Amino acid sequence: MTGVFSLDENIMKAADLLKRSTFTTAYTGAGISVESGIPPFRGEGGLWTKYDPTMLDIDHFLGNPVKGWEIIKEIFYDFFGKAKPNKAHLVLAEMEKQGLVGRIITQNIDNLHQEAGSIHVYEFHGNSKKLVCLECRMHYKASEISLDHLPPTCRQCGGLLKPDFVFFGETIPEGPLLAAYESASISDVFIIIGTTGEVVPANQIPFLAKSNGAKIIEINPAESNYTGQITDIFLKGKAGEVMEKLSKVLFTPAL
Numbered sequence: 001m002t003g004v005f006s007l008d009e010n011i012m013k014a015a016d017l018l019k020r021s022t023f024t025t026a027y028t029g030a031g032i033s034v035e036s037g038i039p040p041f042r043g044e045g046g047l048w049t050k051y052d053p054t055m056l057d058i059d060h061f062l063g064n065p066v067k068g069w070e071i072i073k074e075i076f077y078d079f080f081g082k083a084k085p086n087k088a089h090l091v092l093a094e095m096e097k098q099g100l101v102g103r104i105i106t107q108n109i110d111n112l113h114q115e116a117g118s119i120h121v122y123e124f125h126g127n128s129k130k131l132v133c134l135e136c137r138m139h140y141k142a143s144e145i146s147l148d149h150l151p152p153t154c155r156q157c158g159g160l161l162k163p164d165f166v167f168f169g170e171t172i173p174e175g176p177l178l179a180a181y182e183s184a185s186i187s188d189v190f191i192i193i194g195t196t197g198e199v200v201p202a203n204q205i206p207f208l209a210k211s212n213g214a215k216i217i218e219i220n221p222a223e224s225n226y227t228g229q230i231t232d233i234f235l236k237g238k239a240g241e242v243m244e245k246l247s248k249v250l251f252t253p254a255l
């Protein structure tokens with residue numbers, strides 16, 4: 001369906017699909033937050049080109065919590081903390097307000113969809129703004145816990161605190177998992193924004209949606225595991241820029 005049409009022609013097609021959709025799910029990855037200053041994990045400048053991803057393997061973390069927390073602090077708390085939602089997050093929130101998006105399934109842990117005003121957000125990989133005690137399961141706001149001394153420990157029981165996001169080797173939280181599979185069965189449009197589609201099981205959701213008949217719109221400056229396989233309309237470009245153009249067609253008040 002993408003064929004040889006220009007970006008603007010494809011944006012018109014995508015807008016038409018979105019306006020006619022009965023239930024649209026937005027499925028987002030790290031790419032949607034790049035214009036907020038958060039690097040992606042893979043590709044040029046990706047975090048995994050600078051840091052060893054095995055540091056975020058749960059067994060590795062439990063075996064060496066101080067080393068694990070040193071990396072986690074550097075990546076997710078010293079740096080990520082100041083990021084703000086960009087145009088792409090804001091347009092998605094407005095689309096939800098106008099009934100054009102039913103829910104967001106995000107792989108991101110940066111809380112930027114919520115900060116942009118989106119309500120129905122399901123975090124497939126959890127959220128970095130919360131810490132959890134591995135002993136008594138007490139939750140804390142990350143902003144309430146000092147990371148001057150590592151590893152941080154629970155005020156209640158002295159147990160080891162861990163960011164409340166999914167490490168490699170951990171299971172996906174049940175609520176977001178069920179919401180994602182439900183989305184894949186009820187959505188007639190999936191808009192995929194900024195993901196390589198590399199990580200299992202998150203990357204299966206769009207394939208499931210396609211197999212259930214959903215039309216796939218994809219926004220990405222580069223091709224992904226979806227582009228040549230299931231994408232119906234490929235909007236090649238940066239999320240903030242493409243979503244800005246899309247918003248002009250979606251929200252233009254009827255004359």
Ligand code: APR
Pocket residue numbers: 028029030031032034035040041042043046107108125193194195196197198199219220221222223224237238239240
């Ligand atoms: N706008 C849109 N997409 C972008 C932009 C941008 N400005 N910049 C980069 N991208 C795209 C890249 O082309 C790539 O396809 O974002 C994608 C980033 O891919 P990944 O870094 O692999 O991110 P993601 O697919 O979300 O990773 C999934 O891997 O490490 C785990 O748990 C981590 O949730 C993460 C999961």
